[in-house]
Amino acid sequence: MKRTKFAAAFGALAFVWMLHPNPAVAAIEPIIFENLDNLPADHIRIVLDGQEIPMETKPQIIDGRTYVPLRAVSEGMGLMVEWNEASRTITATNEESTILLTLDSKEAMVNAQAVALDAPLCILDGRVLAPLRFLQENLGYRVVWNGEARLILMSRQDIGEWRYSYFEMTEPYREVEALYINGEKTARIRFNGKYHDAEVAWRLEGYEGTYPFREYERKYIGDVKTPETRYTGTNRTQMVSIQGILIANKTYSLPEAYAPGEHPAAREAFNIMQADAQAAGLSIYVASGYRDYRLQTLIYNRNSALYGQSRTDTFSARPGHSEHQTGMAFDLNTISGSFGKSKEGEWVRDNGHRYGFIIRYPEGKEQLTGYQYEPWHIRYLGIEMATKVYESGLCLEEYFGIPSAYAS
Numbered sequence: 001m002k003r004t005k006f007a008a009a010f011g012a013l014a015f016v017w018m019l020h021p022n023p024a025v026a027a028i029e030p031i032i033f034e035n036l037d038n039l040p041a042d043h044i045r046i047v048l049d050g051q052e053i054p055m056e057t058k059p060q061i062i063d064g065r066t067y068v069p070l071r072a073v074s075e076g077m078g079l080m081v082e083w084n085e086a087s088r089t090i091t092a093t094n095e096e097s098t099i100l101l102t103l104d105s106k107e108a109m110v111n112a113q114a115v116a117l118d119a120p121l122c123i124l125d126g127r128v129l130a131p132l133r134f135l136q137e138n139l140g141y142r143v144v145w146n147g148e149a150r151l152i153l154m155s156r157q158d159i160g161e162w163r164y165s166y167f168e169m170t171e172p173y174r175e176v177e178a179l180y181i182n183g184e185k186t187a188r189i190r191f192n193g194k195y196h197d198a199e200v201a202w203r204l205e206g207y208e209g210t211y212p213f214r215e216y217e218r219k220y221i222g223d224v225k226t227p228e229t230r231y232t233g234t235n236r237t238q239m240v241s242i243q244g245i246l247i248a249n250k251t252y253s254l255p256e257a258y259a260p261g262e263h264p265a266a267r268e269a270f271n272i273m274q275a276d277a278q279a280a281g282l283s284i285y286v287a288s289g290y291r292d293y294r295l296q297t298l299i300y301n302r303n304s305a306l307y308g309q310s311r312t313d314t315f316s317a318r319p320g321h322s323e324h325q326t327g328m329a330f331d332l333n334t335i336s337g338s339f340g341k342s343k344e345g346e347w348v349r350d351n352g353h354r355y356g357f358i359i360r361y362p363e364g365k366e367q368l369t370g371y372q373y374e375p376w377h378i379r380y381l382g383i384e385m386a387t388k389v390y391e392s393g394l395c396l397e398e399y400f401g402i403p404s405a406y407a408s
């Protein structure tokens with residue numbers, strides 16, 4: 001019945017546009033191929049105008065070309081096929097076209113016109129196979145190849161088919177199909193009546209790149225990522241360096257386990273600075289240098305007990321936030337504001353950068369550094385960076401454009 005209907009539409013005029021597709025004619029409603037299983041298959045199937053063509057010999061891919069059983073497919077296309085043993089020729093005819101193919105020849109006759117085949121016919125299991133492309137082009141067929149399902153869809157009209165697209169992210173996880181026209185996905189969707197068997201799972205995804213480096217996980221439904229994330233409650237510790245400078249301030253902390261000890265280059269630079277100061281008749285010495293996390297905890301807790309937390313936070317770092325834990329900070333001489341007005345304090349302020357040091361918490365920058373003016377606290381940055389920061393007149397937070405404030 002399908003074939004009769006097809007043959008009736010197979011007029012001479014129709015044949016002309018199929019050879020030379022005309023956009024005005026191509027606007028005909030697509031033929032929708034329903035009930036395709038779209039499942040991975042172990043052999044190639046051909047569905048013509050929605051009907052699967054029964055084939056005892058399956059289509060083959062030979063040298064990158066798709067070969068199809070000539071008789072089965074031609075008959076599916078409404079052609080009469082005759083085999084002439086003596087001339088080793090095959091004639092396929094319908095009302096308005098005649099195709100003549102000869103075994104071992106790369107030339108065919110289509111309506112008495114010679115047409116080249118890009119590959120000759122071949123024989124498998126006693127059946128003749130022809131390149132699909134030849135039939136498609138000379139009979140004006142569209143072909144859609146669905147690789148995973150190994151389905152070849154053919155029609156002289158536009159080919160419409162519904163393929164599984166996604167499932168809804170809320171229960172009951174309905175499956176949605178998208179309409180494909182000639183193998184291209186369109187915006188049209190429909191529910192196919194099936195429900196996706198979806199399992200909800202939270203999978204660890206990573207952690208935020210800014211302090212406090214909160215770890216988060218993402219919701220998956222089945223294997224599909226959703227936009228939903230949540231915090232696991234764990235904060236990662238991550239050290240932040242900018243232009244090679246390890247940052248420790250109220251925003252950026254160091255892990256508890258980070259215990260590098262005193263930095264050898266910082267100590268070496270201090271020793272040179274101290275010798276030069278001595279030559280100028282000044283005495284500078286380290287009153288407090290490297291402190292590990294545990295020691296900073298003791299100091300901070302003692303200060304908090306004495307002065308209360310909010311006052312302590314203006315001069316004493318919380319554990320993990322102290323520059324002394326980097327091994328590159330030194331408190332010099334007297335830990336007192338008066339050091340800034342001493343000859344030593346002035347000399348260090350004006351010359352420290354030449355040895356790689358800056359006054360880390362300068363006067364007037366309290367809101368930016370998060371600390372009161374500490375003329376005694378120097379930080380080793382290396383000569384180049386210390387000189388740049390010194391000459392900029394900025395504190396380190398300003399220079400790098402970073403905050404220094406506790407999260408809570």
Ligand SMILES: [Zn+2]
Pocket residue numbers: 324329330331377378
């Ligand atoms: Zn200090």
